[in-house]
Amino acid sequence: MFRGANKVTLDAKGRMAMPTRYREHIAERSNGRLIATVDSSDHCLLIYPLPEWEEIELKLRRLPTLNPAVRRLQRLMIGHAADLELDNSGRILVPPALREYAGLSRAAMLVGQGIRFELWDEAQWNEHREQWLKAEESVEELPPELSSLSL
Amino acid sequence: MFRGANKVTLDAKGRMAMPTRYREHIAERSNGRLIATVDSSDHCLLIYPLPEWEEIELKLRRLPTLNPAVRRLQRLMIGHAADLELDNSGRILVPPALREYAGLSRAAMLVGQGIRFELWDEAQWNEHREQWLKAEESVEELPPELSSLSL
């Protein structure tokens, strides 16, 4: 499982060094193969080991093609998915189109989220983080999914 | 499986280079033979390897012929299907009628969607993409197919 927020940098060619503590797990889980795609609700990227992504893709493809909401989600997620591979130095090359979508320049945050990572531009990550904290403070009514949660 | 968005160009003769990473799969799956047809709901083209298309065509032909919506879909999809073949340089020649339907000039996007590709005029792809993203932001009520999805 991937956890924790890591400060990472993208070099001029768009390469990002995967923090070493994840490399072994990725290597044995998926032979160094990852999939990056866009997050449809925030301007950040989602990065999955290949096997995990394939399950997601299957779920998406099984949905009815002629439903507009389904089609939209398929186009965004499958349509923007890029194959990535760890190179000999443990880096991945983030394609220009995805970099642009997430507003990635040099300073970025790689955030572990269980089966996947999220990759944020560092400044945007910090902004959103502030907002999430504020939102939690001023919560009055919890949605039913959360009201019975024990943490 | 096909995924990801690829910037491609149609040259003056209407030829499009298939990105190399897909070529091998297409070559062994269908011997380089593809079918292009129109998308009935958006002005883009759908491109299938021949075996996949044949299944789709079968599904379409099995539907009740007297239903007007069925008839319409059959006429659009089967009626516009064109045989394509990868040439020695890995390019396909997109017929003028289909180019016109999708408003294709020079800059285009080839978008992997599982068993098929979608081919969009680049400008139109970008416009639609903006709209889809906006729609995702302002989602209030998820359709039942999506409400329990975990990605």
Add this chain to the structure above:
DNA sequence: CGCCGCGGTGGGAAAAAGTGGGAAGGAATG
């Protein structure tokens, strides 16, 4: 306090992919 090693970073060279042009073959029309 210094040296050794690993992780991170950058740049350069070789290979491959994309693009365009040209020539040859075939079909259609006058």
Add this chain to the structure above:
DNA sequence: CATTCCTTCCCACTTTTTCCCACCGCGGCG
């Protein structure tokens, strides 16, 4: 039957991408 136009195939050039190597900095250990 000949000429012209269109299509298809092939070759060569340019640009991009990928792979590899070297350097730098920090941290740990002797």
